[in-house]
Amino acid sequence: MSADSTGREGDSPKVRAKVSAPRPKVTGGGSPESEDSKADARKGALFLAVVVGIYVAYLLVTGQMGQFLDALSKVDRGWVGGACVMFLLYFVFGVLAYVIAVYLDPESPVGVRDLMSVEASGVFFGNLTPMMAGAVPAQIYRLTRTGQDVGEASATQFTRFIMFQFGVVLFAAIMLASKLSYFFQAYGDIIILNLIVFAVHFLELAGLFVICLCPKLVMRVGNWAIRFATRHHWLKDPSKYDDLVNRQVMEFSRAFKRAARDLPSMGLTLLVTMAQLFCLYAIPWFVLNAFGIRADFVECLAAGSMVQMVSSAVPLPGGTGGAEGGFYLFYGHMFGGSISAGFLVWRIITFFGPTLLAAPLLGLRSNSSQSIYYRVQRLRNRMAGALPGKRGKSHRGITVRVKGKVPAYKPKAKPNGKDGNKD
Template sequence: MSRKNRWAVLIMVAIGVAIFAWEMKGLNFQQVWHTLNHMQLQWLLVALLVMVGSWVVESFVVKVFVEHQGEHLSFQAAFRVPLVEQLFNNITPFASGGQPAQLVALMQAGVEGGRASSVLLMKFVVYQFMVLINFVLTIIIGFNRVATHFGALAWLIVFGLVIHVVVIIGLLLVMYQYHFTKRLVSAVVWLCGRFVGEAKMLRWQQNMDEKIDTFYAESLHLKQEKKKVLKAAGLTLIQLLMYYSVPYFVLLSFGLGKVDLVTVMVSHVMIVMIVSLFPIPGGTGGAELSFKTLFASFVATPSQLVLAMLLWRLLTYYLGMVFGIGALAVPAKRMKQLENAKKN
């Protein structure tokens, strides 16, 4: 890990500590201690296993896309990919560092760079489609609850949904309306270029053309690999459902047995949608505020709410950073067939 990334980790941890110190300062510490002493730790263990399990399932998505014609990617190498992704998603704005980090992890495992880019692109497309499906179902099931009690957050959720829909429409346009998309993007770049100068406009145009051409070429693989795509979509759905269920088991650890799994998962999906709008790594600040706002109705006391928020954040954010740092320290095992091919 570079020095810059080490500083990013330290800064995000320091901000997290500051946020929880601020939240804890107004609490009755006797009540906090009483809450901790009466926690049902078996449910917290389930929450931990579910979180780790979501990364395990994602590693099988990686294997589905990577393995081809007898190639075998070890589970260790595949599992390393989502862990590295977690680390760099969590320390970069808008999770922008996750894709490059996964690319490096796959190349270290012996996957050729161009093919690794193809794998990650297919994985990204499948993930975005499954996220959108979850968001739409969430809006249908639980938006009225949020709109009724938390009007301001409702608009953020709608905005987050719109952004994801635009991303999906853009991907579909490239896949099925390649020439129209290039003309449309050229027109948009030309309009923007009137305000930034011709030289910058030409750089933007070249960059966008390269990205569109790359995605279109890889989208042809998606169309040819329908079985892989369907299998990866099913696994991604399981991965997301496991991740969205984490706060449910955290709440159960406080003895809140009357909480409803579907309602909690819907609320968690909405938090993820809101957090995706914040440029700060991990949506720090916005994530905690959203959790407190959406889950306050489930929790009986302020101490339970703050502790639940702390445990949820540790499991869904900081745990990924810890595992990711550990993954960087372990060399990736290379694909077997690639090694045999080199010997021959």
């Protein structure tokens, strides 16, 4: 039901109710994109297992295992717990960003538990695929399993993806501007690497905006590139790229333009994304304190933003190579002799642990077919009805002042055929 509590006639709010037919049921079996993501995730898990084995072998061969174990034995578990809470908040803010997007559609069948699964899909498949390439297809597929069609799911996911990338670049820009002198003092000429990495991510973001705002230009250039590559036999399957250029570019653009019509919601999503990144970048500060090392909080945030940009630019699962190099480069002077142990604790909290814990959440589903918008409006009306002088007619748990009759809310069927239960 669409309940517009902001509409007014005289002094009385009015409620518009609409009963819609159930959305088409999404059948099982998976999509090619989801199957590709699963295959890439399996390869990524195997690759990372090999990387861990190499890391352990390195500690043994170099004789650092004793120092490593001694550093771990002195870890303050309270600070480690605080770091875990920060990652939990990172996950919560990620779900909240999706809630904002879904709330805009009063008839959306997506529930909170559905969105927890969507965020978990991004963590799981993103961590196990190069440059997090498996995250977006897996999340779109998971949204379609809630009852959304592919267009709606793509619009939700693409908007979230763009705002996250924008948040990463904006956060890094703020840190570079506020701590530029610190970077010069602490890293010297390495600041050039910071600026190069920032420039690469800025260009990626600019490219996304070009695709969103000038899709026909992108399609013309893309088709020319496909024809050129095909003539030189550089492409094994040109049809795959043809679909990307001639269909997905336009869908991406339309999804962004639809979302851009509601600028306040996009602004709120950006604020939530910045809070999410704040939690992620603050984790190394907690790890430092766990080893009894005191460091400047803002400097840790600035270094964290640089590690994120370096690791996300490496085309290997989990940013392997970039994560290690970035952490040693930007936090090495802070951890000193505890750098190996500090890296392991940080990596467990931000990567290995979340990847394992996200797996059980992939199948999480909401039983309610009532939209998030409906439930928020119902809560607001109940709160308004509880205030002195605000009592009105009661209708199925909603206390509002209305003109005319309000049709009974009929929840829409979800793909699992269940309804009536709250998240």
